[in-house]
Amino acid sequence: MALNNLNNLNNTYDAYGTYDARPVQQETAVGAAAQILLLALLGTAIGMGTAGWLTGLAFALASWAVLSRALHRSRLPSFGPANRVTLGRTALVGGVTALVADSFSGAPPVSLLVGLTAVALLLDGVDGKVARRTGTCSPLGARFDMEVDAFLILVLSVYVATDLGPWVLLIGGMRYVFVAAARVWPWLTAPLPPSTARKTVAALQGVLLLVAGADLLPRPANTGVVTLALGLLVWSFGRDVLWLWRTSRVPRALARAAVREPVAR
Secondary structure (H helix, E strand, O other): OHHHHHHHHHHHEOOOOOEOOHHHHHHHHHHHHHHHHHHHHHHHHHOOOHHHHHHHHHHHHHHHHHHHHHHHHHOOOOOOHHHHHHHHHHHHHHHHHHHHHHHHHOOOOHHHHHHHHHHHHHHHHHHHHHHHHHOOOOHHHHHHHHHHHHHHHHHHHHHHHHHHOHHHHHHHHHHHHHHHHHHHOHHHHOOOOOOHHHHHHHHHHHHHHHHHHOOOOOHHHHHHHHHHHHHHHHHHHHHHHHHHHHHHHHHHHHHHHHHHHHHHO
């Protein structure tokens, strides 16, 4: 494994020690091509309309551009097997996004949408295991995985909201509201301690939204399922925000004490 990592490093830096982003950028281009191929297959299978095509292509282009920039800034020596799994999930999420956009102009193919979403959710637990087993864990990989999860939950919440009401959008939007709030209150950007409860709640969001979106249950039951998802998410975010707020007060209290101490003397 160490020899492979060394070979990857040598392939990524040229003779002058300059970082060559082309090897990892080629993989993101393959991912974008896979998304477009999936859109073509979906379009052929269901006769996808203009809204679905435009949304799917916009997602493919945006995800390729954002990921390419992030890879260039992180200067990873190689893309890595775990990121390839996440890139595959990204293509599936792009397909789900296109189907949801297309559902506004006609009856959605529920079975196809549920199938793509289910595979994407199942693969969510694979990329992390692959990263740990291959020793390729990285901050970029973790962020990549988290952003794909968050966007899938947002898309699913949009889909379910068309039936249950706009309040469902709180589930998909909560993480983005948190990110926006962190720009106003920087203490929200502090690292959080690992939490099994947080991971469980995050994983349940996609599952519960998928259950409601599959429309297998009566409408009151679907409302209850989504309400449970929202309640768990509010509890999880509330607990983390409270922890971050309490933690941020400790350095400020120490700073005030340090300022008062010379005065007291």
